[in-house]
Amino acid sequence: MSRTPFHASHCDVWDLPPPPEADARLAHVEPGDEAMQRYRSGVRPVYETLARVMAQLSGLFLLRLTGGGRALQLDHPMFGVACDQLAAGRDDLRALAVPAAATRHHAALSLMAGHLAAAAQAMDRLAASRGAAPDEDGKRGVLRQLHAAQGLLIAAAEPDAGITPIDFSHACCSCGSAVRLKAAR
């Protein structure tokens, strides 16, 4: 069971396989467990791709909602790029070898990718980046998919393994880790 500060990935609200009996935290893979080590290193870039796609779709939708009659400067090409990256991320996700202990984690990301695809399709249907202002039902539909993706993004985070939606490495707080490491030596 995860003890990360982000979430409760074992929560029943997620439509995911049951948690494995063993502690499956990616941050604490046993030294001899090569399958989990491979999974951990392979899944991180996929996770980051999906996180970025979520940000792109969210940002494009935000701009559409707040843009009034103004066309997006970065409109169609950016939507296409996000969709292409999502497709590539899903391919990479499918190509990963998934050890038993990571089944739930992998399923969470697969489900998340599905929600992002559904959000993108809903945005496309709405012509959200093409003209008419989206109707209330349409807005809610996109938001529902994006929120579901967000929940799974957080549920699948393993910050101690470097799998986190935010790159804190150059953030305002980033040097604290260096200070702490120095103090620990």
Next chain:
Amino acid sequence: MADYSIHVLEYSYVPKYHKSGVLYGAHNQGYVKLPYCYVLIKGRGHVALVDVGYNHKDYGKHLADKFGVENWRSPKVVLAEMGLTPEDVDTVFISHAHFDHFGSVEDFPNATFYIQREEIEKWVWAMSLPDRLRWMMIAVDPSDILRGVGLAAEGRLRTVDGSLEDVLPGIDLHLAKDSHTFGSMWVTVRNDGKATSEDVWVLAGDLVYQFTNLKNDGSVVGVDTMYTPVGLALGSQMNLLLATEEMMKQVGYDDRRVIPIHEEGLADRFPSRITGEKLRISEICLADGSASVVA
């Protein structure tokens, strides 16, 4: 005549932050305390904030354990020191989209938020770039952008294109394009309400971290003092300096009137007190008829 009271409210801090992060080029000069704050502007029937802090629910423990961010307190606790609740806040100006400024939006259910459109547009673009350009995506939480979508769907998010005057009476927003971030924004308060004000305060966001960014030793280039940009410029140091010049021009080059929120030394310039939660409140100015909260 002063329309607004302005207070800088600390909500957390990093005890030891590399000075080079605060001041460009200050390598091997040790550490400084870096307070995390937001700014409260109250008057003319409005309660406004500049920034809202980070989302502690998602990242608090991680930031504390890994990055040494200490003593976070919720907006509810921080604002209670001012006799306010988060529900009282009707307006929020987001200076930029970093997680520690744009995180806790859900805590303010009655507020309308303002952010520069440039900030969102270019983040979307940056997020699409290949991994070798990942440096351009630092410190932005995808979930914050999604929370922004939720605000927009409720009609509570306004994107601003450049400067916007009198967004509240006497309060203007200004874009510092490609500076600390793609679309950083500063807030100018003309506290006498006049178009040509003699009582201007600039709330600088992260365009200025500390006083030294405004008045640093200039002997290396043969002048008494000079502007020196903050350590992190996603855009350019030049644009940071040009924004600094513009902010200083607005306050008649009185550097005391440009307020940096990451400055521990605010307590030396302005009346301040430490709360029971061991966080600082600095009183920048008081509206006519308002009583001090730090006396």
